[in-house]
Amino acid sequence: MRTTVPVVIAFISGMIMVVGFFFNPERSFLGRVEEEVLQWVTIVGGFTLLLGVVSIVRVNSKVVKQKKAGWIFNLATLISVFAMAIPSMLPVTKTSNLGSVIYSIFPESWGSLFGTGTGSIYDWLFNYLDAPMMATMFAMLAFYIASAAYRAFRARNAEATLLLVTAVLVMLWRIPMGEAFLRLFSDNIPGYINSYIMNGVNVAVQRGIIIGAALGAASMSLRIMLGIERTYMGKG
Amino acid sequence: MLTLSLPFHEVTSQMPAPLFRLERLPLLIFFLLFATVIILYIRWAKKGESLFIRKIAGLEAIEEAVGRATEMGKPVLFVPGIQELDDMQTIAAVSILGRVARITAQYETQIIVPVNYPLVLAASQEVIEQAYKEAGHDDSVNRDAVRYVAGEQMALAAAINGIITRERPAANILMGAFFAESLLIAETGYAAGSIQIAGTAEPEQLPFFIASCDYTLMGEELYAASSYLSREPVLLGGLKGLDFMKIFLVFLIIIGTVLMTIGAGDWLRSLLMAE
Structure with a gap:
């Protein structure tokens, strides 16, 4: 039963999506059902958010309680979760849901701090803490690229040397000063790099991978729909 | 005959859209051909015909990586990408997680699975529980092995890097859809000295994984992984x-x-x- 029901659901859902793809949404229910099912996914996803909150609270509070190494970071995570979530859910005015209860405790002028609007606690935390931290993480990528490139581009053998030469040419071509340098030898070099390396070899390899991946995804979808592949349930 | 007095493009725009999308007919033919071929090969395999499948080094190395983690007494980190469960790469990653969890169950090695979507959390927990049960170790399942760590891409990367730095997993298995965070995670794993096996169908991220990981599954190999690891003739x-x-x-x-x-x-x- 625990295996049959999910397999039947997977088959019916898969077939609805496949058949619906070939029908016009304006003329038939089958055409509209694809959008309908995707909305269900979003709704189910919304409900499961609570699972995420429960997981994050359980795992982090356990570490804080046991005072394991780095517990202070787990405490910061817990505080952050509630600091972002609670003020954003509080009513903005007295007339909102639960507004009369909240504003019998807090002065009504505090309304602008709640919700997710401009000037709210959520907005302040997002703009001045969350966004800069995300940007910092993203900016660190430049240093990681440098260290990875250093290892990848070492001329250990003929293939690695070819990779190194190609990478140097592409990097030179991508920056104005490098392009000017390449033009000292011939005005055609940037065009050749674009035509033969980027739009030639690079695109050909990428398309090969994309075609293989698309076929692989389609094959796996078929295996799941037909109930042959059950490993996504931990079975088989 | 009102329509005759209108220009042609207005007449066609007023005509009802066809029930069947004829422009998608080639795709339907391709789908039917594809489905027929797959079914025929599966029936052929069911009859017991021997099938040659080339070796995929990255998948052969999974057991070795878990074995290394067991010897070192350190955990295995498994990241099922950063996409929702409706992405095929995530489904493929969750399937591979089942196989990896079965090996960690046999070796009694800790597994850590950080995720950024609650649906992936629920599916991964279910898959791990089932894998431990099938391996006969259902009493040693740790429900906190799968952790919802963040909903944002870079917050997830920071959390995973934190886990790698603090818990020093001996093996990092990164499977699924990865984007800009791929190199942030893989380079941290490299610095931590973990054996790393990655797999994705995102062509832009493959060079990063190749540069930083010991083994990389490219494109279709990710989708083939669960069938390959199961060794079942039908798959x-x-x-x-x-x-x-x-x-x-x-x-x-x-x-x-x-x-x-x-x-x-x-x-x-x-x-x-x-x-």
């Missing part, structure tokens, strides 16, 4: 069907290239074009 039959379709497509590409080069391929292009 391997599906992989052979996939190989057949690839040969068919390569054949079509060669014919198309020749026809387009001699200026006689427009009919083939319009036949294969689908909206």
